[in-house]
Amino acid sequence: MKVKLPQWAVLVIALVVGILIQVAIQLELLNAYLALILTYMCIMIVSSLGLSIIYGFTGQFSLGHAAFMGLGAYAGAVFTHYVGSGDGVVAPWAFLLALIVGGVFAALVGYLAGLPILRLSSDYLGIATLGLGIIVRVTLENSDKIIPITAGARGMTGIDAPPLIFLWAFAILLLAVIVARNLRFSSVGRACFSIREDETAANLMGIDVVRYKTIAFVLGCFYAGVAGVLYAHTYVFLHPMSFDFLKSFDPLLIVVLGGLGSLSGTVLAGAGWVAVLEGLRMLLSGDLARFLEWRYVIYPVVLIIMMLLRPQGIFGTREFAFLTPREVEAPEPALADGVVTDGAHS
Secondary structure, eight states: OOOOOOHHHHHHHHHHHHHHHHHHHHTTSSOHHHHHHHHHHHHHHHHHHHHIIIIIIHOOOOSOHHHHHHHHHHHHHHHHHHSSEETTEEOHHHHHHHHHHHHHHHHHHHHHHHHHHTTOOHHHHHHHHHHHHHHHHHHHHTGGGTOGGGOGGGOBOOOOBOSSHHHHHHHHHHHHHHHHHHHHTSHHHHHHHHHHHOHHHHHHTTOOHHHHHHHHHHHHHHHHHHHHHHHHHHHOOBOGGGGOGGGGHHHHHHHHHHOTTOHHHHHHHHHHHHHHHHHHHHHSOGGGGGGGGGGGGHHHHHHHHHHHHOTTOSSTTOOOGGGSOOOOOOOOOOOOTTBOTTSOBO
16 A cells, blocks of 8 residues: 655655754754865755746746846845854854845846746747846845945955854745645646646637746746855855856756756755766866766756657656645545436436
């Protein structure tokens, strides 16, 4: 007999695992490098979940996702520079506010930018978001003219980190999965998927295409902004080139590999992709260090192989059992005594 754990039990188990990992980090059972990689893994998955909502749910091809991550990172770092920082540590309440500020700022810019560009589709939308990403990078490089502490093209330093940063990232990852899962199986999510499958048909059926595309785009930008705040307070250094348009290919590749619209695939592909890149970094060390940049050749090779062998991605549109809602059984019809289901009397 197949046993399915209730969703609350899966959530409790995940929280316990995250707490145990944080305890191992505090006791130095895991070194600082592995702790950093695990934290970055959570950050990359959160960012990729945002792009999954944009591209996987509604089919909006975006090449500027890293730009919104950068906006959130700088907004959160500037906020904690003035609020809640002291002795090299950010107060937990201030970091929580910074997460909100970074996410909302990225979402607001996404909304304003989306008003004109979301009426585009296909390659035209991709080109528009690519241009938006370049605009954001150039703006960040010259941001010190308005906000001196960002240091512009020199890179922002002096960012304090909150305590238990991995646990923060892990908890936010769980929350991001829950929100995306609820959206996935809601009426809004079904409308988004219908737009992805056939925008013209969805429009003819009365679905407000622009409205739902805007909702998905803004929420995806919010995810990217939150991931950016986590990134800023994990690495405690920001540079505009860290959010160049080339960085947008990381979450794009993760979403495509995992399967468009599959949250389970995005989580697994995100964890696997970070593990592969960092594993190659460790292997290509010493005398092999000159081949380090060749690991980025994996990008096109993996995409080509995936498009040839499994174009729908690893998971397609499937989800883990604990992420899917329980099927609601239809109630039996209430029949009067002596009446059978075909309407005949006994």
